[in-house]
Each structure stands twice: as C-alpha cells, then as structure tokens.
Amino acid sequence: xxxxxxxxxxxxxxxxxxxxxxxxxxxxxxxxxxxxxxxxxxxxxxxxxxxxxxxxxxxxxxxxxxxxxxxxxxxxxxxxxxxxxxxxxxxxxxxxxxxxxxxxxxxxxxxxxxxxxxxxxxxxxxxxxxxxxxxxxxxxxxxxxxxxxxxxxxxxxxxxxxxxxxxxxxxxxxxxxxxxxxxxxxxxxxxxxxxxxxxxxxxxxxxxxxxxxxxxxxxxxxxxxxxxxxxxxxxxxxxxxxxxxxxxxxxxxxxxxxxxxxxxxxxxxxxxxxxxxxxxxxxxxxxxxxxxxxxxxxxxxxxxxxxxxxxxxxxxxxxxxxxxxxxxxxxxxxxxxxxxxxxxxxxxxxxxxxxxxxxxxxxxxxxxxxxxxxxxxxxxxxxxxxxxxxxxxxxxxxxxxxxxxxxxxxxxxxxxxxxxxxxxxxxxxxxxxxxxxxxxxxxxxxxxxxxxxxxxxxxxxxxxxxxxxx
Numbered sequence: 001x002x003x004x005x006x007x008x009x010x011x012x013x014x015x016x017x018x019x020x021x022x023x024x025x026x027x028x029x030x031x032x033x034x035x036x037x038x039x040x041x042x043x044x045x046x047x048x049x050x051x052x053x054x055x056x057x058x059x060x061x062x063x064x065x066x067x068x069x070x071x072x073x074x075x076x077x078x079x080x081x082x083x084x085x086x087x088x089x090x091x092x093x094x095x096x097x098x099x100x101x102x103x104x105x106x107x108x109x110x111x112x113x114x115x116x117x118x119x120x121x122x123x124x125x126x127x128x129x130x131x132x133x134x135x136x137x138x139x140x141x142x143x144x145x146x147x148x149x150x151x152x153x154x155x156x157x158x159x160x161x162x163x164x165x166x167x168x169x170x171x172x173x174x175x176x177x178x179x180x181x182x183x184x185x186x187x188x189x190x191x192x193x194x195x196x197x198x199x200x201x202x203x204x205x206x207x208x209x210x211x212x213x214x215x216x217x218x219x220x221x222x223x224x225x226x227x228x229x230x231x232x233x234x235x236x237x238x239x240x241x242x243x244x245x246x247x248x249x250x251x252x253x254x255x256x257x258x259x260x261x262x263x264x265x266x267x268x269x270x271x272x273x274x275x276x277x278x279x280x281x282x283x284x285x286x287x288x289x290x291x292x293x294x295x296x297x298x299x300x301x302x303x304x305x306x307x308x309x310x311x312x313x314x315x316x317x318x319x320x321x322x323x324x325x326x327x328x329x330x331x332x333x334x335x336x337x338x339x340x341x342x343x344x345x346x347x348x349x350x351x352x353x354x355x356x357x358x359x360x361x362x363x364x365x366x367x368x369x370x371x372x373x374x375x376x377x378x379x380x381x382x383x384x385x386x387x388x389x390x391x392x393x394x395x396x397x398x399x400x401x402x403x404x405x406x407x408x409x410x411x412x413x414x415x416x417x418x419x420x421x422x423x424x425x426x427x428x429x430x431x432x433x434x435x436x437x438x439x440x441x442x443x444x445x446x447x448x449x450x451x452x453x454x455x456x457x458x459x460x461x462x463x464x465x466x467x468x469x470x
Contacts, residue, residue: 014017020085023430023443027456028068028397029061029090031404034460036467040144044137047106054095056219059103060141062094067375070422074100074380085432089441102381107135108385126207135385138392139199142399143186143223146196148467149403150225158228159192160220161363162235165371167391173382177205184379186391187213187238190363197366197395198223202388209238213464214247218255218292231265234359240268241341242306249313249344260344264356267317267340276301277338279318285321288350293328297321298349305342315342318349370394373418407463410455425451 013019018433032038041057048056066077075097080086087093109132120432127443131139164187166177174182185207188200199220203211217239221231233248247253247265267273285297303317304310320339329335341356371377376394379387403424404416413424428451 004410017088018432020083020089020430020432020441022069022080022083022086022426023089023428023441024425024451024453025065025069025086025427026064026235027404027408027425027453027460028400030457030460031400031408032061032064034463034467035145035148035403035405036144036464037141037148040141041137043208044140045134046137047103047134052397053151054099056103058092059095059100060138063100063103063393064397064400065094066100067394068401068418068421069426070373070418072375072378074104076299085430088432088439104386104389105383106378107132107138107389108383113384126204126211128201128203128207128212129384131388132385135389135392138389138396139406142197142199142392142396145396145399145403146191146194146198146223147225148401149196149406150194152463153194154227155193156227157193157230157232158224159232160198160217161190161192161226161359162213162217162220162239163188163190163232163359163363163367164203164238165367166205167371167377167379167387169205171379173384174379175204175206178209181205181306184387184391185209186388187216188363188366188395189216190366191270192362196399196407200392200395202391204384204433210241213239213241214243217244218247221256221261224257228257229259231257231259231261231263233265234356235263235265235436236359237266237268242308245308245315245342246313249315253453262343262345264341264343264345264352266356267342269338269340273301273303273317273319273340274315274338276303277321277340280319280321288320288353293325295323296326297323298353300349313344315344317342318353320353344381369417370398374398391440394417404456408459410452413451425453428453 038057041060042055047062050245062077065080065266068081071079072076077094077097077100081094081096112129112132116127120127164185166179167184167186168181169183174184175181177185181419183205184203185205186200186202189198191198194230199216217233240344245265248261251259280299280301284299286299287295288298289296298318298320301319303315304315308315318341321335322339324330324335330337341353343352345352374394374397380390381387402421405416413421416424428443428447433440433442448454
C-alpha cells in the first residue's frame with residue numbers, strides 16, 4: 001500500500017452497460033407487474049396531453065424505483081440514469097427529472113384549492129381540498145395492489161390503524177402546524193395483518209388532526225377485499241368524534257362493511273370524564289405496569305358521551321392512572337394524570353389497553369419508514385397536489401416492498417426495512433452479457449445464497465399467472 005491506499009487500481013469500463021450496481025432493483029418493477037398494476041396505471045392515471053413521450057406507467061414505475069432506491073427528490077433520478085446496466089435490465093431509458101416533475105405537477109389543481117377555501121364556514125380557517133383525477137388514479141392503483149396482494153393469502157382479518165404525521169417544510173406554501181413549525185400533516189390508514197397502507201389523505205399543516213376523519217376511515221374500509229370477515233380499528237384521540245364512533249359502532253353503517261367493527265380509540269379527557277376517573281376507589285384500580293419512574297394502573301368507569309344511544313351501542317371507557325414515583329412530577333406540576341380509551345369490545349381491561357398500545361408499533365412505524373427511508377419527509381415543491389402525489393407514491397412504494405417481501409423474498413428478509421433491502425438486495429453488483437440473443441445477469445454465488453434472486457423472480461412469475469387468471 002502507498003500513502004494509506006489499498007492495493008488496487010481503478011479503470012473505467014469502456015462498455016458500462018455490461019455492469020450494474022443495482023442488480024436487485026428491477027425486482028421492484030417486477031413486483032408491480034406481477035400484480036398486473038401496469039394495466040391499472042394505464043387506465044387510472046392519465047396525464048399525457050399527446051401520444052408521444054413516456055406513458056404514465058413508466059413514470060410511476062420510475063418514481064417507485066427512485067423512492068425504493070433511496071432517492072429523496074426528483075433530481076435523484078439522474079443517479080439511476082447513470083447506471084446503464086440497470087436501464088438495460090429494465091429494457092428502457094428512465095424518464096428524466098423534468099418529465100417526472102411535470103407528472104407530479106399534473107396532480108395539482110389550483111381550482112380545487114379555491115373551491116375548498118370558498119366552502120369554509122365563516123369561523124373556519126383550515127380546509128381539505130378535493131383530489132383531481134390523476135391523484136385519485138394513484139389511489140386506485142394502490143387499492144388494486146392491496147386487494148391483489150391480499151388475494152394471494154386470502155386473509156379474513158383486518159385490523160386498521162389510523163394516524164397522522166407531520167412533514168416539516170420551509171416552503172412558502174407550507175402552513176403552521178400544532179408543534180410550532182411549518183409543513184403538512186397527511187393521515188394514513190394501515191392494515192396490520194397484511195403490512196399494507198390502504199388509504200391516505202394529504203392535508204395542510206394547519207388542519208386540525210380531528211377534522212373530517214370519517215371520510216378517510218370510510219374510504220379505507222371500502223378498499224379492503226371482500227374476503228375479510230373480521231374488522232377492527234384503532235386510533236388516537238383525533239378520531240374521538242361522535243360521527244366516527246357512531247359509524248364504527250353501527251353494524252348497518254352506511255358506506256362501509258356490514259357487521260361489527262371492534263375498535264379502541266383514545267378518548268379526550270373532558271372534565272366530566274376526569275371527574276369519573278378521580279372518583280374511582282383505590283381498591284378498583286388494577287396494576288398494569290410498574291415503570292422506572294411511574295406506576296400505571298387501570299380501571300373501567302361508567303361514562304356516556306353526549307346523547308349516545310347506550311342501549312343500542314354500548315361503549316366501555318377504560319381509564320389509566322399514571323402516577324409518578326415519590327418526589328417526581330409531570331411537567332405541569334402534578335404527580336398523577338389520567339388517560340382513557342373508549343371501546344366496544346369485550347375482554348379484560350389490561351388486554352384491550354395493551355392491544356390499543358400496539359398501534360405505536362404499526363402505523364407509527366410506517367410513518368417512520370416512509371419519512372426516513374422512502375422520501376416522504378421531503379415535499380418536492382410548493383404545489384399541494386404535487387406534494388400529495390409524492391406522499392402517495394411513497395406509500396405505494398412501501399406497499400410494493402411489502403408485497404415483494406411477502407410474495408417473493410426469503411423468510412430472512414420478511415421484516416427487512418427498505419435500507420436493509422438496499423444493502424442486501426437492491427445494490428447487488430452484476431455483470432450483463434448476451435447469449436443466443438438472451439440477456440443474462442450474472443451475480444456472485446454468495447449473493448444468490450443470501451437473497452435467492454432466481455427464486456424470487458420465479459415466485460413473482462407465479463403471482464403474475466395467478467393474478468392474470470383471476
């Protein structure tokens with residue numbers, strides 16, 4: 001070695017299309033196609049004004065590839081374009097940043113923003129605009145993916161978790177949110193058993209978390225496949241709304257599946273409810289958790305919100321008493337606080353509360369992955385609809401990777417986050433050659449043992465056959 005350098009020499013390959021640094025990345029496109037989504041994209045997402053240029057399916061596939069590969073802005077497509085071996089495996093050139101940017105812009109409609117503003121009540125500041133046709137088309141693509149992935153396993157249980165997240169942004173169009181910064185506050189619904197996001201709604205940062213959630217919840221349950229026979233729902237206090245509670249509790253609910261939906265929702269700690277909590281006798285509290293700095297106990301109280309029809313749809317209020325250890329106080333200066341969960345489910349109090357808490361490891365984990373590993377944290381521009389499309393595409397990418405793991409990859413990668421998939425699979429080095437007119441990708445035997453690329457492609461081909469046959 002000389003001057004700290006390792007003993008090798010760098011030489012530039014004269015034919016760069018014989019090499020690729022991303023031999024596993026085409027599996028992302030093959031997953032989309034195995035599920036027959038290219039036809040859905042062609043029918044549902046129509047943006048082009050003329051017959052020439054890249055079709056919508058190639059733009060959507062390019063954006064999903066970009067996000068799966070770790071890109072955080074449209075201009076990062078240049079990195080994938082600079083890998084001619086990858087484009088050779090894909091069988092086409094990737095569209096450029098300007099083309100993809102114009103696609104995102106087509107998902108924005110200023111007239112819908114103006115219409116939403118005009119429909120506000122006199123005392124209302126926030127609004128949620130409607131979606132234009134291309135943005136709705138992306139939602140239909142995701143719905144098709146959800147139903148076709150679920151159709152491979154024929155699952156009959158759906159636990160749907162709701163949560164919103166904050167996208168920080170310094171763009172002039174971004175509005176102030178409740179944490180003091182500026183940005184956007186999209187909400188999403190996540191199907192736990194299938195590891196799939198079933199619906200989302202993009203919102204400005206100033207939109208209250210509790211505003212008009214029923215519409216999104218209804219849409220999410222409508223997107224579930226007909227094979228589901230057991231329905232469940234979990235949410236924080238943003239969904240503690242009488243309209244939401246009535247819809248969930250009513251077995252004959254309009255715009256949704258018939259039958260019971262078992263739910264737990266964090267309840268607002270109103271003064272009447274707080275009074276019920278403080279009136280619980282000490283002997284009625286049961287120990288739930290002993291934490292290093294506090295003790296958590298649980299109980300059930302009799303409480304009815306508003307004019308709730310208790311006889312028709314009985315509710316249970318499960319309450320938590322969180323008490324600091326001696327000498328310690330909460331930030332507000334007291335040593336005891338109360339939390340509540342409303343539910344229509346039977347069962348032990350402790351079991352239901354722990355089931356409710358599991359949401360922190362489901363939909364909140366999805367927000368973490370999509371924002372930190374799939375580009376969702378960085379709105380691409382100041383156009384609301386374009387940012388909504390970018391966010392929806394990041395969720396679609398999450399679902400494509402989930403489908404890839406469940407349908408094709410080895411069990412060792414079933415829980416892999418995107419960053420691990422990139423490290424282990426997407427960034428495989430490969431050499432391309434042709435033999436008898438056929439393009440052949442060569443990777444190392446050790447890499448193949450780890451990721452089972454050949455078997456994964458075989459499994460995806462079988463999924464394509466099953467989807468195509470019905």
